[in-house]
Amino acid sequence: MTALKNESPSGSPSLSQTELRPIVRSQLQLLLEANNLPEAKALLAPAQPADIAEAIEDLPNPLQAIAFRLLPKDEAIEVYEYLDLEVQQSLIEEFRGQDVLDIVEQMSPDDRARLFDELPAKVVTRLLSQLSPKERGATALLLGYEPGTAGRIMTPEYISLEEGWDATQALAHIRSLARASEMIYYLYVTDSSRRLTGILSLRDLVVAQPEQTIGDIMVREVVSVQTDTAQEDVARLIQRYDFLALPVVDAERRLVGIVTVDDVLDVLEAEATKEIYQLGGVQSGDASYFQTNLLTVAQRRVVWLLVLLITNTGTSAVIRSQQDVLEQVVALTAFIPLLIGTGGNVGAQSSTVIIRGLNTDELRSTKPWAVIGREAIAGAFLGIMLGAVVLLWAYLLQGNLVVAIAVGTSLVSISVLASVAGSSLPFLFQRLGFDPALMSAPFITTFVDVLGVMIYLNVARLILKL
Amino acid sequence: MTALKNESPSGSPSLSQTELRPIVRSQLQLLLEANNLPEAKALLAPAQPADIAEAIEDLPNPLQAIAFRLLPKDEAIEVYEYLDLEVQQSLIEEFRGQDVLDIVEQMSPDDRARLFDELPAKVVTRLLSQLSPKERGATALLLGYEPGTAGRIMTPEYISLEEGWDATQALAHIRSLARASEMIYYLYVTDSSRRLTGILSLRDLVVAQPEQTIGDIMVREVVSVQTDTAQEDVARLIQRYDFLALPVVDAERRLVGIVTVDDVLDVLEAEATKEIYQLGGVQSGDASYFQTNLLTVAQRRVVWLLVLLITNTGTSAVIRSQQDVLEQVVALTAFIPLLIGTGGNVGAQSSTVIIRGLNTDELRSTKPWAVIGREAIAGAFLGIMLGAVVLLWAYLLQGNLVVAIAVGTSLVSISVLASVAGSSLPFLFQRLGFDPALMSAPFITTFVDVLGVMIYLNVARLILKL
Numbered sequence: 001m002t003a004l005k006n007e008s009p010s011g012s013p014s015l016s017q018t019e020l021r022p023i024v025r026s027q028l029q030l031l032l033e034a035n036n037l038p039e040a041k042a043l044l045a046p047a048q049p050a051d052i053a054e055a056i057e058d059l060p061n062p063l064q065a066i067a068f069r070l071l072p073k074d075e076a077i078e079v080y081e082y083l084d085l086e087v088q089q090s091l092i093e094e095f096r097g098q099d100v101l102d103i104v105e106q107m108s109p110d111d112r113a114r115l116f117d118e119l120p121a122k123v124v125t126r127l128l129s130q131l132s133p134k135e136r137g138a139t140a141l142l143l144g145y146e147p148g149t150a151g152r153i154m155t156p157e158y159i160s161l162e163e164g165w166d167a168t169q170a171l172a173h174i175r176s177l178a179r180a181s182e183m184i185y186y187l188y189v190t191d192s193s194r195r196l197t198g199i200l201s202l203r204d205l206v207v208a209q210p211e212q213t214i215g216d217i218m219v220r221e222v223v224s225v226q227t228d229t230a231q232e233d234v235a236r237l238i239q240r241y242d243f244l245a246l247p248v249v250d251a252e253r254r255l256v257g258i259v260t261v262d263d264v265l266d267v268l269e270a271e272a273t274k275e276i277y278q279l280g281g282v283q284s285g286d287a288s289y290f291q292t293n294l295l296t297v298a299q300r301r302v303v304w305l306l307v308l309l310i311t312n313t314g315t316s317a318v319i320r321s322q323q324d325v326l327e328q329v330v331a332l333t334a335f336i337p338l339l340i341g342t343g344g345n346v347g348a349q350s351s352t353v354i355i356r357g358l359n360t361d362e363l364r365s366t367k368p369w370a371v372i373g374r375e376a377i378a379g380a381f382l383g384i385m386l387g388a389v390v391l392l393w394a395y396l397l398q399g400n401l402v403v404a405i406a407v408g409t410s411l412v413s414i415s416v417l418a419s420v421a422g423s424s425l426p427f428l429f430q431r432l433g434f435d436p437a438l439m440s441a442p443f444i445t446t447f448v449d450v451l452g453v454m455i456y457l458n459v460a461r462l463i464l465k466l
Numbered sequence: 467m468t469a470l471k472n473e474s475p476s477g478s479p480s481l482s483q484t485e486l487r488p489i490v491r492s493q494l495q496l497l498l499e500a501n502n503l504p505e506a507k508a509l510l511a512p513a514q515p516a517d518i519a520e521a522i523e524d525l526p527n528p529l530q531a532i533a534f535r536l537l538p539k540d541e542a543i544e545v546y547e548y549l550d551l552e553v554q555q556s557l558i559e560e561f562r563g564q565d566v567l568d569i570v571e572q573m574s575p576d577d578r579a580r581l582f583d584e585l586p587a588k589v590v591t592r593l594l595s596q597l598s599p600k601e602r603g604a605t606a607l608l609l610g611y612e613p614g615t616a617g618r619i620m621t622p623e624y625i626s627l628e629e630g631w632d633a634t635q636a637l638a639h640i641r642s643l644a645r646a647s648e649m650i651y652y653l654y655v656t657d658s659s660r661r662l663t664g665i666l667s668l669r670d671l672v673v674a675q676p677e678q679t680i681g682d683i684m685v686r687e688v689v690s691v692q693t694d695t696a697q698e699d700v701a702r703l704i705q706r707y708d709f710l711a712l713p714v715v716d717a718e719r720r721l722v723g724i725v726t727v728d729d730v731l732d733v734l735e736a737e738a739t740k741e742i743y744q745l746g747g748v749q750s751g752d753a754s755y756f757q758t759n760l761l762t763v764a765q766r767r768v769v770w771l772l773v774l775l776i777t778n779t780g781t782s783a784v785i786r787s788q789q790d791v792l793e794q795v796v797a798l799t800a801f802i803p804l805l806i807g808t809g810g811n812v813g814a815q816s817s818t819v820i821i822r823g824l825n826t827d828e829l830r831s832t833k834p835w836a837v838i839g840r841e842a843i844a845g846a847f848l849g850i851m852l853g854a855v856v857l858l859w860a861y862l863l864q865g866n867l868v869v870a871i872a873v874g875t876s877l878v879s880i881s882v883l884a885s886v887a888g889s890s891l892p893f894l895f896q897r898l899g900f901d902p903a904l905m906s907a908p909f910i911t912t913f914v915d916v917l918g919v920m921i922y923l924n925v926a927r928l929i930l931k932l
Binding site for chain 1: 668689704732739743745747767779789796807812814823829843851852859907
């Protein structure tokens with residue numbers, strides 16, 4: 001759950017009376033501290049569940065339970081589903097017996113499965129045993145699938161119809177289930193052994209003639225996923241087809257649940273975060289980075305840094321082996337960081353666009369060679385422009401034309417090399433079955449460091465005729 | 467529009483007969499080349515519009531129009547909306563007169579506005595003048611708003627109801643409009659001057675008693691945005707509240723359109739790409755990076771590179787001013803790239819998590835000082851671990867303990883400095899009103915280069931007692 005608080009320059013969203021602004025939130029805390037519960041209740045009444053949840057999260061721990069108890073029962077469940085897992089857990093511990101059960105029983109099965117993942121096993125066992133058989137079955141079903149799969153993020157609360165029913169019967173059925181179902185706008189048609197045979201939307205049903213049968217109206221070509229399909233693939237399918245939900249079937253094509261578009265929005269955000277972290281050389285975990293303890297944070301980062309450090313020892317070895325050049329013309333040293341730094345930046349740009357292109361499937365039908373060639377030409381362009389600037393700067397700084405020429409020409413070659421490495425290594429990694437994002441900016445930068453130093457010192461040796 | 471073709475190891479989505487697999491696609495091309503149109507038609511019939519669009523995009527240019535003409539009229543319009551802008555344009559040029567008009571007239575207004583943005587002004591004027599007055603009005607309305615705002619991505623094809631109607635009347639009204647509206651699951655209630663007074667879902671209406679009035683059922687606290695609200699704010703609101711659509715009102719609170727969740731999925735993907743490009747030091751544009759010509763590509767990248775290059779000239783200046791140390795102990799040179807490279811990587815990790823935290827609003831309620839302090843401690847941790855490794859490596863490589871100690875201790879300080887710079891500069895930039903993503907990995911890396919060299923050479927001077 002994330003909050004919207006961006007002050008965008010082009011006009012902040014008009015949320016009218018519905019959003020709890022920061023000032024109102026601190027007022028909520030004051031009212032609760034003064035034990036003025038009727039006023040606090042009145043303050044919360046017109047707000048959206050997501051906003052109430054955020055206001056409760058911001059309260060000091062002991063007040064959270066008090067504020068939560070002020071909510072009408074129906075709303076309490078909705079608000080609870082929006083709370084951070086941490087706050088959900090602490091409220092569960094705060095409440096006892098029937099209170100807890102009322103909430104947990106009413107949660108949607110996918111949210112409940114997510115909460116149960118985080119609770120101590122003992123609490124989960126106790127809660128599960130107290131749920132009604134129907135809810136217990138739904139939760140146990142979801143908990144049986146791997147996290148990150150369609151089975152885990154689906155909800156079993158869909159509406160299924162039979163082919164033989166007419167539109168009037170179907171509408172009556174929907175009316176009776178509408179309150180308990182998470183999604184009533186897509187309707188799923190199954191046969192006697194629960195196999196998915198068709199799909200129709202509430203829109204199709206509403207415009208149908210009352211006596212038409214479901215079999216007549218429904219679409220038989222159904223896009224579905226399996227319980228073990230990765231959640232990011234589910235998200236991409238929903239995004240591709242502009243669906244509001246996608247049915248999930250088991251190995252026998254029996255319908256077991258649906259994934260709804262609101263969950264997909266969260267999956268896409270989580271995927272973007274994972275990708276961005278990888279690009280920055282940070283291993284991403286399940287919990288939020290900012291809620292993880294420092295030791296875990298250091299752990300998640302040190303592995304990458306060590307790999308890069310070991311790669312970078314190559315630069316020391318190269319310089320060491322070429323030390324005679326540097327001893328003769330110490331002036332060359334001044335431009336090492338500038339050359340490899342710029343090379344790293346050029347390479348980072350290439351790898352960023354290629355990795356993003358691979359991850360969004362934009363590069364699916366393009367030949368790798370065409371892309372790498374294009375990047376090489378771009379690298380040459382950039383290298384010539386930057387090389388000219390650097391040549392001038394080097395000459396001004398040292399007054400040594402030979403050194404300046406060595407620096408300028410090296411930059412052109414480093415720039416081409418960096419573009420080629422930055423664009424080809426992600427392809428290579430994908431081909432080998434690894435995640436292309438492993439070839440991210442930090443890795444490319446380090447790789448270019450090693451080769452850049454080698455190029456520079458050899459070019460210098462050549463030009464200086466040593 | 468992006469395609470799903472990931473071969474995920476955890477189970478590829480079961481698309482049954484609906485997806486046009488690559489082999490079928492090449493078959494489509496063969497059939498078209500052989501002019502066997504009935505078979506080609508049969509091949510396309512069971513597929514989803516998004517898949518047909520992709521198959522058409524993959525065909526050579528002259529075959530695209532032939533394949534497109536095989537589609538039944540209703541489906542042709544849907545497929546057309548899924549095509550890339552480029553292909554849409556070339557088809558428009560291929561078709562003449564009535565054909566074009568039939569398609570353009572039936573497109574949803576937001577997709578049409580997006581197409582018109584790309585077409586030559588002359589074509590747009592001609593097309594606009596030929597549209598029916600209603601469709602012309604809708605398109606002109608959208609074209610009047612800035613790209614990137616709610617006004618531009620909204621659709622005017624929503625259903626509005628009146629408070630005084632009863633549920634039966636409302637359902638009849640919906641039935642009559644269901645075909646022409648993009649979203650019938652959320653219904654908007656307006657007064658006589660088109661002001662938005664309430665909202666209800668089709669679900670609420672379906673479960674209502676036939677004689678209940680809309681005024682009784684509707685919710686009066688409506689979350690809405692204005693026409694000039696930035697599209698990413700609209701996306702975040704829909705994500706936050708799990709809505710299927712969000713109403714857009716003008717300055718007088720009159721309802722002018724709605725933004726639907728499927729458009730939001732595309733906005734979120736575009737935003738993620740923009741953020742990732744910024745982090746990689748690539749300026750993002752409107753068109754896809756891979757469809758842009760090389761000169762534009764070089765342009766988008768060279769500005770950043772020049773800024774970084776100029777910053778990096780600082781390292782040359784620092785080294786130049788400390789050249790006496792290097793002249794006496796050339797061995798020091800070997801570790802410059804390793805030290806600043808590692809420092810850059812540590813800084814890139816910090817800035818990545820902070821920028822992502824700021825962009826997803828996860829860091830909204832956290833104090834900057836707490837976060838920066840945390841990063842500093844993490845940096846010290848990492849520095850000590852890496853410093854120990856590097857000290858050992860430096861000693862093994864050079865056999866000079868004093869140099870090794872200078873390298874190790876420098877790395878600890880550089881690592882702390884890099885974490886602090888990486889975490890504090892994004893906050894500073896946000897405070898100053900700039901985009902925090904400008905303080906991305908390439909910038910932090912370059913910044914650390916300059917300071918890193920300064921620290922290293924001064925530490926060496928101190929330890930070597932020069």
